[in-house]
Every structure is written in C-alpha cells, then in structure tokens.
Amino acid sequence: MVSPPPAAGPEPRRPAKLEVYREADYAADYDQRWHGRSGEKRDARKAQSLLRSLDLAEQCSGTSFHSIVDLPCGTGRFSDLLMKRVEHYIGLDLSTQMLDHARKKFVCARYLAADVAQLPFADQAVDVTVCIRFLHLVRCPKLRVKFLREMARISRSAVIVDYRHSRTLRVWGKKIRNRLGMLKLAPANPSLAAIHAELQEAGLTVSSRVSVHRAPLLSDKILLVCLPQR
Ligand SMILES: C[S@@+](CC[C@H](N)C(=O)[O-])C[C@H]1O[C@@H](n2cnc3c(N)ncnc32)[C@H](O)[C@@H]1O
Numbered sequence: 001m002v003s004p005p006p007a008a009g010p011e012p013r014r015p016a017k018l019e020v021y022r023e024a025d026y027a028a029d030y031d032q033r034w035h036g037r038s039g040e041k042r043d044a045r046k047a048q049s050l051l052r053s054l055d056l057a058e059q060c061s062g063t064s065f066h067s068i069v070d071l072p073c074g075t076g077r078f079s080d081l082l083m084k085r086v087e088h089y090i091g092l093d094l095s096t097q098m099l100d101h102a103r104k105k106f107v108c109a110r111y112l113a114a115d116v117a118q119l120p121f122a123d124q125a126v127d128v129t130v131c132i133r134f135l136h137l138v139r140c141p142k143l144r145v146k147f148l149r150e151m152a153r154i155s156r157s158a159v160i161v162d163y164r165h166s167r168t169l170r171v172w173g174k175k176i177r178n179r180l181g182m183l184k185l186a187p188a189n190p191s192l193a194a195i196h197a198e199l200q201e202a203g204l205t206v207s208s209r210v211s212v213h214r215a216p217l218l219s220d221k222i223l224l225v226c227l228p229q230r
Helices: 024-034 036-061 079-085 096-105 141-154 169-179 192-201
Strands: 067-070 088-093 110-113 126-131 155-164 204-211 221-228
Touching: 024 036, 024 096, 036 079, 036 126, 036 155, 036 204, 036 221, 067 079, 079 088, 088 096, 096 110, 126 141, 141 155, 141 192, 141 204, 192 204, 192 221
Parallel strands: 067 088, 067 126, 088 110, 126 155
Antiparallel strands: 155 221, 204 221
16 A cells, blocks of 8 residues: 655745654643543544544445545544544654654554655555644645645545634634734634635545534634545
C-alpha cells in the first residue's frame, strides 16, 4: 500500500502553528487537553461525530470500509476508536515526537512519519482518510487545497474532514468586537460556502455535514463527509 512520495512542488508558506508539535514538551503535554470533565466531554463529542461521519460515508459511497488513514494522527487520539472500526489502520503525522507518544500508547497500531502535502501512498490506496483538528491551523486556503488534494488522491471512497466555519454566534460575537476595536484580529473561519468551494477545488464533493455540538449555532466545529470526484 505504501509507495514513494511524488516530487515536491512549490507551496505557500506554512504557519508556525503547525511546527510547535515537533517540540518534545508540546508533544508530551498534548493529551492534557482531553483530561478533566470538559476535556473529556469535548473529546467524546468529536469521537461520536467521527463515528457518525464514517457511517454516513459508508452509506453514501455504498461500500464498507476496510482501510483508514488517520492524518495527522498526533498522539493517536483516535487510533483505538478507528482500529476497532476497520482491519487496516494507519496513523500518519509529520512530528516524530507526537508519533512517539502514539506508539507508546498503541503498540499494535501502524504509524508513519510523513507530510500531508506528499502522502506516501498510491492513488486510491485506502478506503477513507480522516483529518481531525488540522485544517483550522492552516490559515492559507491555497495550502488547505493542496493538503485536501492529496487526501482526495489516495482515497477510494471518502474523505472526512474537520473544519471550523463562520456561521456561529461565537464568530459573530468576535466579528462585532473586532469592528468595535475590542478585538485586534478578526476571526479567520471561512464561510460554509467558501469551505464547499475549496473542497470542490480539491476534487471533493460534500455529501453530509455533521455538527460536533448538539446546538450547531453555539459551535464552529463541523465534520464534512466528502466524496472524491472521479
Ligand atoms: C492539533 S494536532 C491534531 C492531531 C489529531 N488529529 C488530534 O485530533 O488530536 C495537529 C497535528 O498536525 C501535525 N502536522 C502539522 N503539519 C503537518 C503536515 N504537513 N503533515 C502531517 N502532519 C502535520 C502536527 O505534528 C500535529 O500532530
């Protein structure tokens, strides 16, 4: 299933926010955010919406999934959940520090150090790719499209992506505070229309939207089930 990566092309500059995960201390503390009552609640909500998205993706594509690439997998937040769902699980991340923690927690899992921009897989090598808690860190739409194209290329049936969008009370509140001069930076979440457009540009069509929060207007988190255009 693993093949050499394609030749690298020019790409927009990557945000520093993506680099912090290569720091040993940052990687060691990463799982702390899912500890405590509210952390556990947030984690469980995301896990539930991920399982629901996988069910919908199977229904839409009319196939059962046997292989998943979880990218970036970080410290293996969803490795256990996804390994229980399919026979072939691969977790992929650029940070060997994050992967070290994942390997210690899940000795049976298969992990790869690689870049989402150049995935070391052949075209349509896996049934589905899932991408959680990554794209909102990539502020540049061009770079997001580059990453999404790679996901579309390697996925036979579906791509499930986690986005932060702008149609929520939280983002509207931030926009108002920014206009009143009370908040320096305007929120950068794209609109749902812009998200659909960039997924189309990457060769993906949205088939379902799954809200992570029970009250969608209170949260900007959404999972999108996308089908590759062939
Ligand atoms: C916020 S974490 C998300 C990890 C996991 N999906 C989760 O929900 O906890 C973002 C991850 O993206 C990884 N990353 C950043 N740039 C990457 C790239 N170009 N290719 C692969 N992984 C990358 C980081 O190392 C980090 O582990």
